Amino acid sequence: MSENIAVLGLGLMGTALAESLLAAGHRVTVWNRSPAKAGPLVAKGATRADTPAQAVAANPLVIVCLLDYPSSRAVLEDVELAGKVVANLTTGRPAEARELATWVAERGGEYLDGGIMAVPQMIGRPGALILYSGSERSFDRYEQAFAAMAEPRFTGADPGMAPLLDLAMLTGMYGQIAGFLEAAALVTSAKYPLGEFTSSLLVPWLNAMAALQPAWAEKIESGDHATEVSNLEVNRAGMENLVRAFREQGVKPDLLLPMKTVIDQRAARGLGHEGLSGLVEEL
Numbered sequence: 001m002s003e004n005i006a007v008l009g010l011g012l013m014g015t016a017l018a019e020s021l022l023a024a025g026h027r028v029t030v031w032n033r034s035p036a037k038a039g040p041l042v043a044k045g046a047t048r049a050d051t052p053a054q055a056v057a058a059n060p061l062v063i064v065c066l067l068d069y070p071s072s073r074a075v076l077e078d079v080e081l082a083g084k085v086v087a088n089l090t091t092g093r094p095a096e097a098r099e100l101a102t103w104v105a106e107r108g109g110e111y112l113d114g115g116i117m118a119v120p121q122m123i124g125r126p127g128a129l130i131l132y133s134g135s136e137r138s139f140d141r142y143e144q145a146f147a148a149m150a151e152p153r154f155t156g157a158d159p160g161m162a163p164l165l166d167l168a169m170l171t172g173m174y175g176q177i178a179g180f181l182e183a184a185a186l187v188t189s190a191k192y193p194l195g196e197f198t199s200s201l202l203v204p205w206l207n208a209m210a211a212l213q214p215a216w217a218e219k220i221e222s223g224d225h226a227t228e229v230s231n232l233e234v235n236r237a238g239m240e241n242l243v244r245a246f247r248e249q250g251v252k253p254d255l256l257l258p259m260k261t262v263i264d265q266r267a268a269r270g271l272g273h274e275g276l277s278g279l280v281e282e283l
């Protein structure tokens with residue numbers, strides 16, 4: 001089904017979103033603060049609006065993709081939102097999403113928040129994912145249109161849920177990057193070829209470790225941190241060893257030290273017999 005959709009914000013991501021909607025046959029009206037960015041989309045069939053209010057007037061679904069929430073709020077300020085569905089795909093904090101959802105509801109609109117788990121080049125292609133939360137009725141109504149941009153996944157009625165899960169996924173990513181950077185510093189300090197270490201040793205090892213995480217999640221959900229793999233005391237000694245080895249090698253273990261602090265704290269409570277999953281309770 002072809003929908004009438006307004007896209008507010010034509011940065012790298014907004015442009016990719018609008019392109020994928022046009023390619024799927026939707027009627028798309030675009031607006032951007034710097035109007036020149038609309039040109040290539042107009043050439044592909046989009047309608048250009050001079051103001052956000054004009055873009056929204058003719059379209060029941062409004063997709064927002066701007067720098068941040070303050071700019072999203074400013075752009076929607078003078079727009080008639082009654083009866084509209086606002087899907088804000090701008091990255092932000094859960095509290096900002098909840099606040100904007102209330103603000104839109106006060107103006108008679110329905111609100112969905114979205115967390116984009118993709119870069120612009122992935123939009124409209126398999127592998128791209130967008131997490132949504134907020135109005136389930138709006139999600140159900142437009143799920144098919146959303147699917148043109150990326151696989152749509154509804155995560156709950158709390159508008160803050162999609163940004164929270166987005167941040168949780170980024171957290172996992174930063175943890176992995178931190179581990180890689182420390183490993184890279186250690187390996188290069190010994191002049192071992194980093195490319196070979198990374199592809200033939202580290203990546204297979206990380207994949208094997210990642211495969212254990214669903215079992216860890218079960219332990220955390222159950223609160224039972226008993227382990228048959230390696231207990232906290234063994235890991236405490238291992239981390240001590242690691243940090244010492246880094247220093248002997250002339251490398252700073254700065255990205256590892258926060259984890260060591262939490263392991264030491266948990267072990268000091270006499271919980272050295274538990275597995276590492278118990279660390280979550282220290283957080």
Ligand code: NDP
Nearest residue numbers: 009010011012013014033034066067071090091116119120
């Ligand atoms: P860009 O920097 O390319 O675009 C930013 C957009 O915001 C432009 O349309 C810009 O308008 C507009 N903007 C900035 N400030 C204001 C303002 N005060 N009033 C009105 N418009 C404003 O960023 P992206 O498109 O890459 O990112 C947009 C959102 O998508 C961000 O929240 C980002 O986190 C998210 N995202 C991006 C990803 C990526 O890989 N790029 C991945 C996942 C999420 P103008 O053109 O006039 O400057």
